[in-house]
Amino acid sequence: MANPCAIAGIGQTRHASQRADVSIAGLVREAALRALEDAALTFADIDAVVIGKAPDMFEGVMMPELMLADALGAAGKPMLRVHTAGSVGGSTALVAASLVQAGIHERVLTVAFEKQSESDAMWALAPKIPFQPTVVAGAGGYFAPHIRAYIRRSGAPLDIGMRVALKDRLNALRNPYAHLHQEDITLEQIAQSPMLWDPIRYAETCPSSDGACAMVLVSEQAARSAPHRPAWVHASAMRSEPTMFAGRDQVNPRAGQECAAAVYHQAGITDPRREIDAAEIYVPFSWYEPMWMENLGFAPEGTGWRMTLEGATAFDGDLPVNPSGGVLSSNPIGASGMLRFAEAAMQVRGQAGEHQVDGAKRALGHAYGGGSQFFAMWIVGSEKP
Amino acid sequence: MRDVAVVSFAQAPSVRADQLRNEVEILMPVVAEALGRSGISKHEIGFTCSGSSDYLAGQPFSFVMALDAVGAWPPMAESHVEMDGAWALYEAWARLQHGDIDSALVYAFGKSSMGDIAELLTLQLDPYSVVPLWPDAVSVAALQARAMLDGGHHSERDMAAVAARSRRDAASNPNAQVRTPLDEAAALAEPCIVSPLREHDCPPVSDGAAAIVLAAGERARQACARPAWIRGIDHRIEPASLGARDLATSQSAALAARHAGALGGAFDVAEIHAPFTHQELILRDALGLGDRATAMNPSGGALVANPVMVAGLIRIGEAAQRIIDGRARRALAHATSGPCLQQNLVCVLEAD
Amino acid sequence: MSEQVYGIKVPIRLDYTYVVGTAPARFLRGLAQGKIVGQRCPSCAKVYVPPRGSCPTCGVPTRDDVALSDKGIVTTFCVVNIPFAGSAVKAPYVSASVLLDGADIPLFHLLQEVATEDVRMGMRVEAVWVPNDELQPSMNSIRYFRPTGEPDAPFESFKEHL
Ligand SMILES: [Zn+2]
Numbered sequence: 001m002a003n004p005c006a007i008a009g010i011g012q013t014r015h016a017s018q019r020a021d022v023s024i025a026g027l028v029r030e031a032a033l034r035a036l037e038d039a040a041l042t043f044a045d046i047d048a049v050v051i052g053k054a055p056d057m058f059e060g061v062m063m064p065e066l067m068l069a070d071a072l073g074a075a076g077k078p079m080l081r082v083h084t085a086g087s088v089g090g091s092t093a094l095v096a097a098s099l100v101q102a103g104i105h106e107r108v109l110t111v112a113f114e115k116q117s118e119s120d121a122m123w124a125l126a127p128k129i130p131f132q133p134t135v136v137a138g139a140g141g142y143f144a145p146h147i148r149a150y151i152r153r154s155g156a157p158l159d160i161g162m163r164v165a166l167k168d169r170l171n172a173l174r175n176p177y178a179h180l181h182q183e184d185i186t187l188e189q190i191a192q193s194p195m196l197w198d199p200i201r202y203a204e205t206c207p208s209s210d211g212a213c214a215m216v217l218v219s220e221q222a223a224r225s226a227p228h229r230p231a232w233v234h235a236s237a238m239r240s241e242p243t244m245f246a247g248r249d250q251v252n253p254r255a256g257q258e259c260a261a262a263v264y265h266q267a268g269i270t271d272p273r274r275e276i277d278a279a280e281i282y283v284p285f286s287w288y289e290p291m292w293m294e295n296l297g298f299a300p301e302g303t304g305w306r307m308t309l310e311g312a313t314a315f316d317g318d319l320p321v322n323p324s325g326g327v328l329s330s331n332p333i334g335a336s337g338m339l340r341f342a343e344a345a346m347q348v349r350g351q352a353g354e355h356q357v358d359g360a361k362r363a364l365g366h367a368y369g370g371g372s373q374f375f376a377m378w379i380v381g382s383e384k385p
Numbered sequence: 386m387r388d389v390a391v392v393s394f395a396q397a398p399s400v401r402a403d404q405l406r407n408e409v410e411i412l413m414p415v416v417a418e419a420l421g422r423s424g425i426s427k428h429e430i431g432f433t434c435s436g437s438s439d440y441l442a443g444q445p446f447s448f449v450m451a452l453d454a455v456g457a458w459p460p461m462a463e464s465h466v467e468m469d470g471a472w473a474l475y476e477a478w479a480r481l482q483h484g485d486i487d488s489a490l491v492y493a494f495g496k497s498s499m500g501d502i503a504e505l506l507t508l509q510l511d512p513y514s515v516v517p518l519w520p521d522a523v524s525v526a527a528l529q530a531r532a533m534l535d536g537g538h539h540s541e542r543d544m545a546a547v548a549a550r551s552r553r554d555a556a557s558n559p560n561a562q563v564r565t566p567l568d569e570a571a572a573l574a575e576p577c578i579v580s581p582l583r584e585h586d587c588p589p590v591s592d593g594a595a596a597i598v599l600a601a602g603e604r605a606r607q608a609c610a611r612p613a614w615i616r617g618i619d620h621r622i623e624p625a626s627l628g629a630r631d632l633a634t635s636q637s638a639a640l641a642a643r644h645a646g647a648l649g650g651a652f653d654v655a656e657i658h659a660p661f662t663h664q665e666l667i668l669r670d671a672l673g674l675g676d677r678a679t680a681m682n683p684s685g686g687a688l689v690a691n692p693v694m695v696a697g698l699i700r701i702g703e704a705a706q707r708i709i710d711g712r713a714r715r716a717l718a719h720a721t722s723g724p725c726l727q728q729n730l731v732c733v734l735e736a737d
Numbered sequence: 738m739s740e741q742v743y744g745i746k747v748p749i750r751l752d753y754t755y756v757v758g759t760a761p762a763r764f765l766r767g768l769a770q771g772k773i774v775g776q777r778c779p780s781c782a783k784v785y786v787p788p789r790g791s792c793p794t795c796g797v798p799t800r801d802d803v804a805l806s807d808k809g810i811v812t813t814f815c816v817v818n819i820p821f822a823g824s825a826v827k828a829p830y831v832s833a834s835v836l837l838d839g840a841d842i843p844l845f846h847l848l849q850e851v852a853t854e855d856v857r858m859g860m861r862v863e864a865v866w867v868p869n870d871e872l873q874p875s876m877n878s879i880r881y882f883r884p885t886g887e888p889d890a891p892f893e894s895f896k897e898h899l
Contacts (some may be wrong), residue, residue, distance in 0.1 A: 198816030407758030456796020
């Protein structure tokens with residue numbers, strides 16, 4: 001079976017709409033150096049680097065890992081570049097973990113980033129291809145119809161999305177790295193923000209951020225010399241399904257269900273709601289919290305919204321979801337998935353500071369991408385599995 | 386390490402521009418052929434990994450639609466690298482080491498015909514200090530060729546000899562794109578495109594796709610009478626700045642070869658990913674192939690078919706195929722990425 | 738003292754020649770004749786529109802053309818209230834998933850000639866084509882969809898197509 005893998009170092013940048021104070025290389029180093037410092041290692045100790053980001057068009061650099069090799073101390077080492085759309089931050093961590101689990105490397109540095117301010121992201125997502133229709137306006141235009149379908153299917157009250165947005169923005173106030181710090185945000189303000197893609201309001205969407213996240217993943221042997229308590233990978237899985245096919249359920253995609261089932265099985269979890277102490281879930285539009293609660297098996301189909309309404313997913317609820325503030329508070333696209341994975345690990349290491357969930361022993365990190373079709377998840381724990 | 390082998394390989398014939406088929410349509414028969422030859426169905430495959438580039442395809446998330454060529458239903462364990470498919474194979478090989486799955490599908494696709502590939506590859510250089518000067522890929526390669534020639538170990542005549550041999554070998558490769566013979570003397574009399582590179586020193590612009598099925602242990606033996614076992618595989622990168630490295634050598638290729646166990650013993654065949662003639666000469670030195678009686682690039686190599694993002698995976702496929710067919714017992718495969726051989730992967734393949 | 742430089746602008750222009758593919762080309766040629774052509778999967782018999790050349794679940798080529806009606810139902814939709822760069826339509830507008838009669842997958846298009854607040858899931862709609870002499874091998878040959886006035890389709894009939 002696969003070798004144990006531990007998370008010995010975690011670092012992230014301050015996330016902001018524009019990090020004009022650093023180059024792309026400076027941004028990834030900010031996260032990487034913090035992760036190395038946490039693990040009391042230097043670039044020289046690292047065996048391989050695995051880097052991930054969403055489309056290259058976001059920065060205007062083709063395969064930017066090539067020009068980032070020096071900045072990440074990768075010269076003379078193996079370097080892999082992952083791209084699996086929005087789930088990429090999660091997939092990148094899983095590829096890095098895989099190298100340790102395979103017994104190939106002892107210490108792998110993994111980094112994910114996006115510096116959207118360096119290019120025109122709107123253009124990057126919508127090149128004018130002559131034969132493709134242009135009526136779908138941005139990611140919100142793609143996801144809004146599925147949210148509408150969820151509301152119709154579940155009969156959820158219309159204010160659920162706003163409650164999620166409020167919760168995550170308040171959680172972000174506990175996270176010094178978060179992009180959005182909206183001190184006096186209220187439900188009223190969210191309700192009055194413009195309806196961009198009905199039923200999605202402006203305040204229910206994620207920001208566009210520059211930012212990076214990094215982790216040092218190590219073998220059991222290397223974990224022994226880590227200065228701080230590591231987190232352990234208890235389970236990991238990726239699942240994909242096609243974008244469009246007849247009969248596809250985009251509200252509750254089977255790839256997500258099966259990915260969740262795979263990680264629960266590996267971790268020996270039979271009742272995820274009870275056995276998982278905190279979850280960092282990829283929620284770029286507020287309504288995806290209740291949708292993913294069902295997809296991940298935390299709630300029976302059609303009832304995920306009750307968890308939000310009853311406060312179960314709140315910071316003091318029985319399953320705190322996105323105590324960091326989540327994607328709704330910081331969204332450096334390529335790094336957003338890795339932030340979920342890293343934040344889950346921070347919880348079980350007890351290093352989450354103001355947004356630490358008391359006594360968290362096991363946490364779920366989740367990322368998804370494409371048209372709700374690519375999923376990456378891991379379960380991390382404070383104890384070696 | 387667990388024993389993992391290439392058990393089947395398929396590729397689309399490389400063409401200058403496929404103006405009828407989209408990427409999915411090019412890829413679909415290739416994936417079906419690779420799976421068919423292995424006898425392993427897509428439902429049994431434990432992991433799938435692909436390599437391609439959004440900039441090459443001219444649209445973000447271009448790998449997403451390519452998934453339709455596989456038929457990812459029920460949902461499958463799948464990942465993608467924004468790299469040549471050879472690195473997708475590396476990721477799949479690593480995944481197979483976990484021991485819980487026994488087979489993997491690897492594929493790559495690329496249509497260089499859609500844009501100006503030499504201009505496009507400029508975007509791989511430093512965006513702040515180099516890209517504003519917009520040196521195209523042929524000019525950047527010419528810097529390296531000049532450094533090599535000035536080192537005095539290889540000549541323009543040696544470069545032409547590489548081209549002529551590649552063209553000769555291409556004649557018997559139905560998947561090759563450039564198959565006209567090359568008269569070395571006449572070719573050397575031609576003017577340079579970018580000094581010191583002449584037309585025959587440069588790769589063609591190609592559209593293509595390839596797929597490989599990997600299997601572990603007993604499953605590999607069931608799938609293939611003569612599996613091409615991966616005895617070593619490693620890849621290394623070096624600094625991006627062209628001024629920070631000795632362009633006349635390839636330290637990262639030499640390092641990868643050492644870690645892959647490629648520096649000892651003889652190879653019957655070597656498939657080297659060298660889009661430019663001088664790069665084969667540099668790589669032969671770096672991989673220690675200079676004096677060995679090894680058949681060099683019997684497929685004709687990237688000089689006769691160069692689908693970007695695919696050509697590296699094809700090298701592994703071509704080398705493995707010769708073992709599967711019984712024409713070779715030990716083979717070396719190599720893939721490269723980035724300006725002037727910045728990143729290199731080496732794979733040692735053997736029959737039982 | 739010289740001014741600090743924090744960034745530079747590097748304009749990038751890349752031209753591409755996109756190849757639509759054989760199956761989508763049949764669909765586009767159909768639009769140029771005022772017809773909507775889908776393709777049926779030989780394995781699962783589902784009808785795809787626009788066809789991409791493969792059945793996404795079976796991974797096999799779709800080859801049999803199927804002439805589809807230009808009427809269908811709105812399975813789900815979104816009201817776009819903000820102007821988007823590159824969008825030809827003035828906000829607010831409705832972009833809808835339209836399941837054409839005879840197809841197994843909805844296609845996205847504009848919905849017009851109806852107030853945004855009156856759009857419903859299940860609403861029957863039809864294509865409004867450009868005049869015959871303006872037909873092109875392009876989605877723009879259909880200007881938009883509009884309600885037919887027929888009774889709405891029951892939710893049960895399209896819940897598998899959301
Ligand atoms: Zn089918």
